[in-house]
Amino acid sequence: MEQVPCLSCGQFFTPRNKKQNYCSAVKCQRTRKADWQRHKIKTDPDYKRDQRISQKKWLSSNPDYWKSYRLNNREKTERNRALQRLRNKSRLKKVRPGKPVIAKMDVRKDAVRPVDIMSSGQFWLVPVIAKMDAAKVFLRVL
Ligand SMILES: [Zn+2]
Numbered sequence: 001m002e003q004v005p006c007l008s009c010g011q012f013f014t015p016r017n018k019k020q021n022y023c024s025a026v027k028c029q030r031t032r033k034a035d036w037q038r039h040k041i042k043t044d045p046d047y048k049r050d051q052r053i054s055q056k057k058w059l060s061s062n063p064d065y066w067k068s069y070r071l072n073n074r075e076k077t078e079r080n081r082a083l084q085r086l087r088n089k090s091r092l093k094k095v096r097p098g099k100p101v102i103a104k105m106d107v108r109k110d111a112v113r114p115v116d117i118m119s120s121g122q123f124w125l126v127p128v129i130a131k132m133d134a135a136k137v138f139l140r141v142l
Contacts (some may be wrong), residue, residue: 008032079134082124 003012007021008028015021022032041048059065070077120140 075136078122079124079136082126082134086126 001014001016003014004021005012006023006025006028008031009023009025011023011025013023022028037051041051120138122136122138124134125137126134
């Protein structure tokens with residue numbers, strides 16, 4: 001059979017059948033499964049519900065998962081927080097002012113402080129208009 005490019009890595013490979021679009025590399029097979037699952041969740045409400053139930057069950061038996069994830073992935077955590085703050089800011093215009101936008105209802109007001117832009121440090125540059133990845137930068141006050 002003629003070689004075709006893998007949809008994930010772009011490397012040419014010989015498919016086993018005409019439907020095979022991903023090579024057999026572990027990373028590409030994970031991408032294939034994730035793509036399939038994303039499509040399935042979008043198109044099959046029963047599957048979506050079952051996945052949600054399954055994830056809730058798993059999370060209740062691993063309650064510290066997100067806490068340890070945030071501890072072990074500081075950069076991703078900071079990036080996600082920056083992006084969430086941005087989403088909250090745009091949502092705030094649509095909902096009642098003063099009401100929390102995301103589910104974390106018990107956050108004390110004094111725990112949420114604005115970013116001190118007059119100090120040096122690492123920040124996430126988050127594009128507001130263009131849909132691009134955020135970039136981590138180091139700013140030094142002169
Ligand atoms: Zn591949």
